[in-house]
Amino acid sequence: MPITYYLILSAILFVLGIAGMLIRRNAIVVFMSMEMMFNAANLLFVAYASYYQILTGQLFVFFVMTVAAAEVAIGLALIVAIYRNRKQIDVDDMSSLKG
């Protein structure tokens, strides 16, 4: 089975993640779209690890997963903190720093 199929699937998944980040206004859904982009990159890592028969790609997926878990924990804590201050999590309204 050609590796190009995995490339195409990963590209579509990544673009869908980008579209979700740009379209959706709910901060939680924006975070989910980011996870989907991580997922697309991970799929490509594993596909090429299988293609070249090297384990390093799988190890990098492991590291990406760990860092993504840490990032989600921090990000959701930030969202909760923002919600406590402003009572909503619409990303368009988080413009306090705008001049």
Add this chain to the structure above:
Amino acid sequence: MSFGLILIFGTLALVIVGTAVGMLVSRNAVYAALFLAMNFATVALLYLILGAPFIAVAQVTVYAGAIMILFLFVIMLLGGEKLPGAEKIKGQRTLAILLGVVFLAEIGLYMIFRGGSLTLLPEAASSSGSPAALGMMLFNQYLLPFEITSVILLTALVGAIVLTRKSNGSGK
């Protein structure tokens, strides 16, 4: 053999893209989270096909398990499952979709011009990706990055606790 594999891949890819689109268009954040969990589980099946059983199980436990539970927990905590769908900035959605399509076309053009060959994946790749080999590599060659990720996780733990406790203490 190969045709069956392509059939399975096509079905899984269809489910993956479908759940991703479902996550994008669903108004309810809980539905979006469930769509994403389905997406992660299906990608884990693709990892199994690619001969990475450890990564597949880690994907299910970490992504579809822990991270999605965290997302759902925060959605329930904030109670903001439904948000108004009206866009604040005019024409943002069409512009976003347009830019996404342009980016996809860019990737496609790059793949056509630079790496357009239909190179086949090796058939039996399951033996090399065994969890034992992965563990040996992780604890010998990549010990330092492994330790650094433990520090990152500890930092995230402390940071999340501090971030969620501070406003509680000063606010009320």
